[in-house]
Amino acid sequence: MKKITVAKGDGIGPEIMEATLNIIFAAGAKVEIEEIEVGEKVYLAGNSSGISSEAWETIRRNKVFLKAPITTPQGGGYKSLNVTTRKFLGLYANVRPCMSLHPFVKTKHPIMDMVIVRENEEDLYAGIEHQQTDEVIQCLKLISRPGCEKIVRYAFEFAKQQNRKKVTCFTKDNIMKQTDGLFHKVFDEIAAEYPEIINEHWIVDIGAAKVADTPEEFDVIVMPNLYGDIISDIAAQVTGSVGLAGSSNIGEECAMFEAIHGSAPTIANQNVANPSGLLQGAVMMLNHIGQSEIAEKIQNAWLKTLEEGIHTQDIFQDGISKQKVGTKQFAEAIIKNLGNIPSVLKPASYANNSALHLPKYKRKPASKKDLVGVDIFVDWKGNNPNELAEKIKQIETEGIKLSMITNRGIKVWPDGFKETFCTDHWRCRLTPKPEKEINKLDIIHLLQNALEHDIDTIKTENLYAFDGKAAYSLGQGQ
Numbered sequence: 001m002k003k004i005t006v007a008k009g010d011g012i013g014p015e016i017m018e019a020t021l022n023i024i025f026a027a028g029a030k031v032e033i034e035e036i037e038v039g040e041k042v043y044l045a046g047n048s049s050g051i052s053s054e055a056w057e058t059i060r061r062n063k064v065f066l067k068a069p070i071t072t073p074q075g076g077g078y079k080s081l082n083v084t085t086r087k088f089l090g091l092y093a094n095v096r097p098c099m100s101l102h103p104f105v106k107t108k109h110p111i112m113d114m115v116i117v118r119e120n121e122e123d124l125y126a127g128i129e130h131q132q133t134d135e136v137i138q139c140l141k142l143i144s145r146p147g148c149e150k151i152v153r154y155a156f157e158f159a160k161q162q163n164r165k166k167v168t169c170f171t172k173d174n175i176m177k178q179t180d181g182l183f184h185k186v187f188d189e190i191a192a193e194y195p196e197i198i199n200e201h202w203i204v205d206i207g208a209a210k211v212a213d214t215p216e217e218f219d220v221i222v223m224p225n226l227y228g229d230i231i232s233d234i235a236a237q238v239t240g241s242v243g244l245a246g247s248s249n250i251g252e253e254c255a256m257f258e259a260i261h262g263s264a265p266t267i268a269n270q271n272v273a274n275p276s277g278l279l280q281g282a283v284m285m286l287n288h289i290g291q292s293e294i295a296e297k298i299q300n301a302w303l304k305t306l307e308e309g310i311h312t313q314d315i316f317q318d319g320i321s322k323q324k325v326g327t328k329q330f331a332e333a334i335i336k337n338l339g340n341i342p343s344v345l346k347p348a349s350y351a352n353n354s355a356l357h358l359p360k361y362k363r364k365p366a367s368k369k370d371l372v373g374v375d376i377f378v379d380w381k382g383n384n385p386n387e388l389a390e391k392i393k394q395i396e397t398e399g400i401k402l403s404m405i406t407n408r409g410i411k412v413w414p415d416g417f418k419e420t421f422c423t424d425h426w427r428c429r430l431t432p433k434p435e436k437e438i439n440k441l442d443i444i445h446l447l448q449n450a451l452e453h454d455i456d457t458i459k460t461e462n463l464y465a466f467d468g469k470a471a472y473s474l475g476q477g478q
């Protein structure tokens with residue numbers, strides 16, 4: 001018997017959770033439930049994170065969490081419980097299977113069976129944002145080697161376990177050569193350890209277009225957080241069934257399972273919501289905790305029920321569906337079908353589908369790290385970069401000189417174009433003169449000089465070379 005944490009959520013949450021639990025218990029799931037309260041009530045009681053410390057304790061103790069959708073109240077100050085849970089518990093892998101159910105659920109893409117493995121903890125979702133000038137705000141995109149290694153290895157191990165043939169990586173490393181470049185590099189390194197699995201890389205824009213146009217070409221796709229967020233919704237939608245998809249959030253210790261949709265408050269308490277998304281989450285959970293036989297039985301009963309044309313209103317279509325049913329009746333039909341297998345749709349087969357245990361990340365020996373320059377960012381309301389260059393030259397130190405100014409990444413000095421639009425946010429790159437070196441004291445002196453010359457510095461960014469290789473971007477046009 002495995003103890004799991006359950007949150008019934010908001011809106012349609014309690015109805016679809018009841019349906020899901022009825023089905024899994026009827027199928028013989030060996031789980032014991034410990035319920036917690038999270039979401040709207042907790043937010044509105046004044047807890048801006050939507051979860052109490054006791055609830056955290058329960059989740060951490062049981063390690064497996066089945067969560068119905070929750071409502072994040074409108075207005076500022078309320079933190080998304082999903083993002084918080086994923087990060088606090090280190091749930092680094094978000095796994096979203098997207099499968100079409102043709103001809104029983106309408107879709108433009110009858111042959112589609114892909115799994116999106118989305119990095120879940122970093123990228124632009126690190127939530128580090130700063131306003132630096134009147135006109136410019138930055139959001140830091142953080143990509144780490146452990147983050148890349150964990151998610152890419154998860155994707156390949158998942159593909160191996162599920163007997164899938166190909167893993168595709170999406171990045172935008174033609175533009176973000178350092179951050180997405182690292183993700184792509186790690187993908188190539190780890191792919192080489194799995195010669196039996198085909199690997200390929202697409203730039204994310206054309207990759208996303210292909211997901212929408214020819215999804216049958218994909219099998220497992222792994223990608224950084226933001227692209228994964230967007231593209232997994234596209235993929236779920238093109239199966240024709242955003243309301244049918246579930247997802248798992250996997251960490252080294254804990255895991256959370258859910259539907260991909262929200263709390264749909266406008267259809268709450270009407271017995272019309274489709275419980276399939278959460279049920280799919282529960283099937284993934286049963287696989288995760290080693291109850292694959294029960295997971296398989298439920299999945300096949302669900303597929304059989306869809307084949308019989310017993311549909312909730314969101315997927316009901318004249319001519320294809322046979323019977324429009326409510327949430328409860330749909331669950332009852334699935335329970336009746338336990339033990340049956342679908343005759344048209346491919347039956348589920350989950351042998352050896354339990355949780356993946358990946359090796360722990362091992363930190364590599366430190367590289368040789370040399371300071372080779374500094375970018376000083378300046379708030380300046382002028383328009384002519386040549387004037388700013390003259391000001392910055394006044395703060396140069398004996399060994400350090402101004403080598404470039406960019407505005408929003410585009411080189412504007414030396415030899416800028418007068419057509420380039422400039423904001424009040426300037427990056428001034430200072431590098432050592434020939435035969436000279438730079439150290440951190442030089443940076444302090446530069447900042448001290450800037451203060452004396454009334455130059456408004458808003459941040460500095462050190463330029464490093466790792467093992468002799470420059471590890472920063474050039475200016476566009478440099």
Ligand code: NAD
Pocket residue numbers: 012016068069070071072073082243258259260261262263264265266267272273274275276277314
């Ligand atoms: P939503 O997914 O709740 O609803 C989008 C549309 O899909 C609506 O028309 C809804 O009626 C329909 N729909 C969703 N699930 C359905 C189901 N199971 N059966 C039938 N129809 C279904 O998205 P939204 O309206 O943008 O968000 C509503 C609330 O949910 C917001 O407070 C949002 O913050 C929250 N939300 C929570 C989660 C989560 O907890 N994982 C995810 C997304 C949104």
